[in-house]
Amino acid sequence: MSGVDLSKLPMPDGFDPALIMRMISQFGHGGHLGMAYAGHSPEWVELSLDWREDLVGDPESGVLASSAIISLMDNATSLSIWNRLGEFRPQVTMDLRLDYLRPSPKGAKVFGRGMCYHLTHSMAFVRGIAHNGDINEPLAYATGTFIRIGDRIS
């Protein structure tokens, strides 16, 4: 996901989503989109994405491209796995689904909350909610699966 080799980041106090996002937001696709840390608990990690003209998928309505939100949910759910594990372990996204309950309005910041609800030796199961500031008014739900690839690659 991130444009930076997370396995080389020293994290003496366990996994820190805020620190990771400060690194990620300087590089790669996350940096291009301007993804930022928005909060976390033991159960979830939340990231944010500002509305931007150049990320629009439908010029007539000004609605963001769905994939900007996929990127947000991919990163938020990915971080939620490491947050649950308490450490960084290599993994790749196997599949990710997004259901849109409504469009994200033009100009509105998007928040993506990722939750890892089950882990096995080789898989991680995640869910996510995208919203515009009030999680009780979701704009999209995400469901996904990650493959935990152990030490096969870093």
Next chain:
Amino acid sequence: MTDTLSGLQLPPYAQSLDMTLSGRHDGSPLIVMPFAQKVQGRPGFLHGGAISGLLEMAAVAAIAHALRERSDEARFKQVNVTVDFMRGGTPQISYAVGAITRLGRTMANVQSSAWQDDPAKPMAIATLHYLLKRG
């Protein structure tokens, strides 16, 4: 016969990732995306979100193209999307094309496929549903 590809424009999101239309593949518009820092995820690999973006733009172009072919002025908006990631994207050019399974009165079902070296070895496939609105 007028060229239904001419005048077809990709949205700002596609332009920001330097995606371009490059003729047809299996009758649908072919989308091309160069590798760059801004589409990179973990070092040396495409970000899953950027691959999803390529698949989404292929779907959008396929619907827009199909609607033009039948002079249909319907607007469309995405209802959901499922992306299956099969192979990591390496630092090289990526391609994607959208195949319309059904373009009905209210819904469009699209399957997009993205690849790098060989279309028969997809990097990722997306299944997308769009709601069509007329008038």
